[in-house]
Amino acid sequence: MQAHRQTQPNNELTFKRAANSTLVVRLAGDWHLRHGLPSSDLVAKQLDTDPRPAKLTFDAADLRDWDSGLLTFLIGVSELCHKRKLPADWSPLPEGVRSLIQLAEAVPEKTGARAEVSHTSFIEELGHEAISYAKGLDDFLRFVGEVAISFARLAVGKARFRRVDLMIVIQDCGASAFGIVTLVTFLVGIILAFEGAVQLQQFGASIFVADLVGISMTRDMGAMMTAIIMAGRTGAAFAAQLGSMKVTQEIDALTTMGVSPLEFLVLPRVLALFLMIPLLCIYADCLGVAGGAFVSATMLHIPLGMYLRETKAAVTLTDIFGGVFKAAVYGIIIAVAGCLRGFQCGNSSSAVGDAATEAVVTGIVYVIVACGIFAFIFNVLGI
The missing domain is CATH 3.30.750.24 (STAS domain)
Incomplete structure (x- = not known):
């Protein structure tokens, strides 16, 4: 031995x-x-x-x-x-x-339960990330197509969802969001006006702060800031709600009953955000202009009437409707991103939080990409 x-x-x-x-x-x-x-x-x-x-x-x-x-x-x-x-x-x-x-x-060990040390090179990791993002974009576009089909069924009166659910989501996306939209967009207007005033005062052109704030808010900033707020607030909520329903197998129950989860759950949310974000965008534009007027009155001593007349002369209906159109598109992007991440949620409680995080990231990234595309298109069209 x-x-x-x-x-x-x-x-x-x-x-x-x-x-x-x-x-x-x-x-x-x-x-x-x-x-x-x-x-x-x-x-x-x-x-x-x-x-x-x-x-x-x-x-x-x-x-x-x-x-x-x-x-x-x-x-x-x-x-x-x-x-x-x-x-x-x-x-x-x-x-x-x-x-x-x-x-x-x-009890057998689940596949992937153990963290494995990666020995791949930087180039391989970069390739894997690129493929992952491409697949994510493919999934997003497929989901957009399915939502478009649901809207077509809604147009012919065949979509199945509860109207009361639509009203509840509209209230959550609209009236309930006024507070945070008011605070953020008013402060954005103040910041734009203050930064512009510091430079324009050097040339004796302080009155053009009204042009800067009015055009910036109506063309881009109002729609973008509203979209970012709603992505963090409502897009994450959509992902968490649908993710929880998937964990509790409520989505599977709808499918078993012959009800399309896409029509019953996704359609009201996309429709509500599509309708409410343009209204919030107009409200955000007004609050941004109000923030600029506050800075002009307190820092530059420009009368309110003069500031509003300059804003009216600088801002056109094309600027306003262009911003509202962008906001409507951003609303669809945010709603689709939130619902998609909710449907892709895993079957654990931690997966719900991950889905909400991914919904916010996806929504904000796609909104900024869409903003860049709109800027290019509007410049080409001379708008």
């Missing part, structure tokens, strides 16, 4: 070779995570040492206190035995340890 010893401050791991080619793993002392535990790789070395053992057993006579660290070690030993098709005798271990090991072996 040969013995090999591996000790830690509070535990001891010893290997013995019995005459019948059995490897005896002796466990002694206190096996606690806080004290540091031996690795199962030590057992692997003994299993691969010639002559290789025909069986593995344990000696736990001197084993005292233990916690999950011992179980982790033993499960690692169990995996080594399974890989080598080596029989193991667990009977010498305490009854509680044996029961927990049997439970761990009875």
